[in-house]
Amino acid sequence: MDSIRVQGGIALQGKVCIQGSKNASLPVLAAALLVGERSFIRNCPRIADVYAMVSLLKSLGCRVQWHKTGIAVDSSRVRKGEMPREAVTGMRSSLCMLGALIGRCGEAVMEHPGGCVIGARPIDLHLSALEQMGVNFTERDGKLWAAADSLHGAVIRLPFPSVGATENVILAGVMAEGKTVLEGAALEPEVQALCHFLGCCGACIEGVASSRLVIHGGRRLCGTDYAVPADRIVAGTYLLGCIGTGGNIFLERAPAWEMEAVLLAARQMGGHVCAMGEGIYVQAPQRPLPVRLVTAPYPGFPTDLQSVAMAAETRGSGTSYIEETIFENRFRVVEDLEKMGAEIEMLDSCRAAVHGVSTLRGARVTAGELRGGAALVTAGLMAEGESFVYGIPYIYRGYENICRDYRELGARVTSV
Numbered sequence: 219m220d221s222i223r224v225q226g227g228i229a230l231q232g233k234v235c236i237q238g239s240k241n242a243s244l245p246v247l248a249a250a251l252l253v254g255e256r257s258f259i260r261n262c263p264r265i266a267d268v269y270a271m272v273s274l275l276k277s278l279g280c281r282v283q284w285h286k287t288g289i290a291v292d293s294s295r296v297r298k299g300e301m302p303r304e305a306v307t308g309m310r311s312s313l314c315m316l317g318a319l320i321g322r323c324g325e326a327v328m329e330h331p332g333g334c335v336i337g338a339r340p341i342d343l344h345l346s347a348l349e350q351m352g353v354n355f356t357e358r359d360g361k362l363w364a365a366a367d368s369l370h371g372a373v374i375r376l377p378f379p380s381v382g383a384t385e386n387v388i389l390a391g392v393m394a395e396g397k398t399v400l401e402g403a404a405l406e407p408e409v410q411a412l413c414h415f416l417g418c419c420g421a422c423i424e425g426v427a428s429s430r431l432v433i434h435g436g437r438r439l440c441g442t443d444y445a446v447p448a449d450r451i452v453a454g455t456y457l458l459g460c461i462g463t464g465g466n467i468f469l470e471r472a473p474a475w476e477m478e479a480v481l482l483a484a485r486q487m488g489g490h491v492c493a494m495g496e497g498i499y500v501q502a503p504q505r506p507l508p509v510r511l512v513t514a515p516y517p518g519f520p521t522d523l524q525s526v527a528m529a530a531e532t533r534g535s536g537t538s539y540i541e542e543t544i545f546e547n548r549f550r551v552v553e554d555l556e557k558m559g560a561e562i563e564m565l566d567s568c569r570a571a572v573h574g575v576s577t578l579r580g581a582r583v584t585a586g587e588l589r590g591g592a593a594l595v596t597a598g599l600m601a602e603g604e605s606f607v608y609g610i611p612y613i614y615r616g617y618e619n620i621c622r623d624y625r626e627l628g629a630r631v632t633s634v
């Protein structure tokens with residue numbers, strides 16, 4: 219199984235149930251490490267990044283078991299603060315283990331974290347925030363060593379609302395002595411999910427869903443049973459996929475309340491979109507109307523959906539303008555979209571003009587990162603003829619089964 223074969227040109231039709239959120243599951247699994255008891259985390263997606271996080275927890279001494287409805291994590295026996303190299307270099311989200319391990323063991327050793335190749339992705343904000351809480355960092359043997367003799371609360375101001383740095387401060391803050399005030403915190407729903415999970419475990423975090431969090435550290439945490447929310451990025455992928463291909467679909471469990479910027483963009487693209495019952499109904503236009511999109515931290519338009527929106531607009535009825543403000547390498551997908559007949563003009567390194575064409579044609583293309591891969595599958599659905607998308611391990615880092623989901627919507631998509 220090394221590629222996805224897409225026979226395009228079919229309007230999507232039907233209903234698909236949205237998987238649990240990747241970006242919420244990962245920090246919640248890391249937080250389970252703090253608890254020192256058994257937690258049960260429901261609705262985790264069966265994706266490569268979650269499997270990697272499970273292995274990482276096991277390597278740190280946790281007992282972890284998959285059940286039909288979720289993952290049981292017993293962290294009563296964690297002693298070791300060193301993360302194995304393979305777990306860290308392949309997965310950027312192992313970075314939130316830094317705050318969790320410092321909180322639990324007072325120390326952590328890790329390689330430089332990996333993740334999708336969508337930019338430089340420095341970790342200075344994480345390090346400087348944790349330093350203010352009493353953590354000392356040194357680099358030895360190519361590894362990052364973190365140690366805190368006394369982890370304490372602090373007043374921290376993030377110059378940019380980094381999701382990962384916010385999560386690290388929360389994870390360390392609930393275990394620190396005293397109060398941590400975090401100003402400029404990220405507002406992403408996944409940060410809120412982490413706070414809700416920790417709240418269920420007995421932590422006290424004020425200001426959840428605002429940019430000023432007050433974390434009262436040092437409370438005893440206990441195990442809990444928690445369900446992670448549905449994945450707004452997967453829901454947005456299929457929503458924009460429908461806008462690009464045509465047809466009408468129902469996204470069961472899609473969290474509409476977390477997707478306002480995406481719903482607004484879909485409406486501007488000519489879609490008829492409404493949140494109803496437990497999901498979102500989408501009716502696509504004949505061809506997407508041109509839009510201007512600028513990615514921004516939540517509640518702005520998510521960077522994770524920028525390339526999928528770009529793919530949809532390659533068939534737009536005019537020229538769309540797309541600006542990426544979060545990650546510098548999110549336009550890697552342009553070259554492959556052009557192989558399929560898209561007309562995209564790079565205005566500079568972070569702005570593109572997408573001149574809509576009436577049809578794309580099938581081609582052999584290669585995913586270079588997770589969301590870019592999903593964008594190529596979307597373009598394949600829109601194209602006349604057959605496409606093969608290679609590089610699918612990237613796609614399976616975030617989508618449980620993109621082929622099955624699109625087949626449920628009537629598309630002809632298989633892993634080959």
Ligand code: UD1
Pocket residue numbers: 240241244310311337338339340341342343344345378379380381382383406408515521522544545546
């Ligand atoms: C998380 C999400 C990712 C999403 C991103 C932005 C997870 C597992 N991943 O990634 O899907 O695209 O939020 O919504 O939740 N930055 C620094 N220094 C730092 C940290 C970040 O300069 O110390 C920069 C990054 O290079 C980037 C921007 O800040 O340009 C956003 O990064 P951040 O919000 O931290 O994203 P992640 O947590 O890595």
